[in-house]
Amino acid sequence: MNKGIRGSVGEKLKKARESLGLTLKEVATEVGFANYQTLINIEAGKREIKVWELVKLARIYYRDIDYFLEDGRIVEASSVLWRKRLSSLKINIYERRFLKYCENYRQIEELLGTNTSKKFKPIQCKREDFVTLSFVDRLAHNYHDMLGFGSRPACCIYRILDESFGVKILFLSMGKEGSGGSTVGNFGPSILINADDAPWRRNFDLAHEFFHIVTWGIFDPKEIFDSPKRGKSKVEVWADAFAATLLLPQEEVLEGFKERIKNGKVSYFDCVESAREFEVSVDAFLWRLASLGMVKREEVERVLNDPALKKLYWQEKSGGWKDTPKFSSRYVNMAFKCMQTGKVSRGQFADYMEIDRQEIPQLLTEYGLDENADYEIELTTS
């Protein structure tokens, strides 16, 4: 290996490690180096790195090996807009995994000759348009109609955004350390959701992050994160309002809710039931009722603080939890098609899926696929 390549690989390795906040010692131990001096020498370009060592390091850093091998300077990846950026070092790793997924998704699309990143055309708006909540409300209405969300948007928002509009969505298990995030890069618009959150929270987060996608570049990041009084910035309040309008269409909400009113009152159970129908949290549902003038804000606050509601709500919800797969069916199907037609190797497919190659048959079964079936059989179109 000539010294130039050795040096550039070393430099990229160092940057990749530092961007994740990992120490030399941690990485050296994980790779199996006898001491971290070996890694220091590799990063400084003083020691030749073996391919298998680079493979191990690339996995730790969530990078494609090509990133280290290709010529040229390091191009910084797109930045992720986190809903709540925690100080945990793990956040850097979640962010890198998210960006790698976006890069992989784009690569797969390119291999199959499809480009969904251009499919999504946001409604044009400017910063000056955002003055009151009514504009946000109208914007959400327009997107609701444009995307064909129907009467129960939460049931289909994930599929419609992913399959029809090329929004790349990743569900990553982040425990209590991560929230939602979004980014727009050369791979198109992309959203990250914490898979460990409750389903209704995930739906709301998806709609909330979608607001950031459709307003990408309109707000200054400072404005998004500025939280003056109530703990949320104005932009974040708008994002919540947008999500509520998108997931809870006015007509359907009012129609269903009015049917449940008896003598000017609605039972807690009916509130919980209604929220479940729309697959949103009872909090989001009640606040939507308040914004539609059906309930006073003080009454919503009182009810939400009532332990009786919380108890009923969690009992009702806990039975219906479903795990969302990390990857969408579209992503898996497309990667599978690449593997089955020889565009990518099995090892590359396993890398796209973040699994070992030994786990491929099991993963395919989960998605209803079988690598022993002949997917190349064709029909003739007229």
Place this chain on the structure above:
Amino acid sequence: MKLNSLLLDADVVIDAHRLGMWDKLLAQNRVHIGAVVLRTEVKYYIDNNGRRRNINLMSQHRAKKITELSATLEEQRILKKRFDAVLGPKLDPGETESLVILERIPELIFCTFDYAAIIAVVLLGMGNRVISFETVLKKCGLSRRLQRKHSEERFKHIVKTAQLMRVMGQGLIEN
């Protein structure tokens, strides 16, 4: 008598273990494995009951039952550059290393059932140096029916597809 000097890819090593054919394969062939496959890819296989079973290739390497071969980063980089970014196969580092080794050592025969790897070997003009998993296993005495992905029939179909690509000048940059 040893039949072939075989270079095996990761999937072949894993599935030979799963099918209980590994020892026979070792006994009847001179087995070579790339360093990436040996040191990073093949650690276990999953048996028919879904349990993980360890594979210790390093101990077999130390016992000189298998030969480890490797490529340099520069060789990897040069080989990758020969494939068209969109129309060429995208290989993982283990497969790429195997191709470098295959080009360097002419007496080796590559055994793989990876569609992309078979395409790559043929595109690089080494179509006569790749062999199906079924053929290797049959030479080792396996008589039962194999999965489609391991079959000679599928292998031949892929080779034919790759030959067509080669004729049409697809897949490689250097045509």
